[in-house]
Amino acid sequence: MNNILHYNYGWKWISKIIIFYQMETLGFQHRKLSDSNVQHPYKKWTKKTEREYIIFWICTGLLVATMGIGSIPDIMSVPDAVELYTHLGYPSYLLPYLGIAKLLGIAAIFAPGFPRTKEAAYAGFTFDVSGPFMQVSLSAIQ
Structure with a gap:
């Protein structure tokens, strides 16, 4: 001791x-x-696992920074964000909800423990990014 x-x-x-x-x-x-x-x-940990650990937290930090910066215009319902979401076909009242959900996802990622909550936050970020991406890419094909 x-x-x-x-x-x-x-x-x-x-x-x-x-x-x-x-x-x-x-x-x-x-x-x-x-x-x-x-x-x-x-x-006990080798250099490889420490390196992977560092890469993981760098990628997580970039994801969290991107989602955090993107949540601010959504919560404030900035006219450019409203125009973008209405152009994609989403209702404008969905914007503040998505912004708050992004902030809650950031809090869930940084909260110690709760692995299922972190998994749900990462899944939500994936849906948040992949949904509009697929919609734009499929509308460009038509």
Whole structure:
């Protein structure tokens, strides 16, 4: 116990706990702290899984930034956004609902735990992007 308290100080300790919890929710297996040959569980992960973990969070950050920026005009019902949605055939009252749903999806992705909620948020983002994409691409064919 003294080794753990000696090693962990301040924000470094908090960030290690957050990263450990996120990697645990992603399904990475780790050894218990009680094992005598392991100082802390990060030693088991290889460089490849750390790299994949970093790539995952970069992609997630880009997705969240895109959805967050896109939700602001939807919530405010900006005239350009209303025009775009009416051009695609969607009713204008759907815009604030979609903007709030995007913000709730962002909150679900960053919330610790709740893997089914995160899965639903990613599915909602997929539907939000693929629906209008398919509609525009199919209307261009006709």
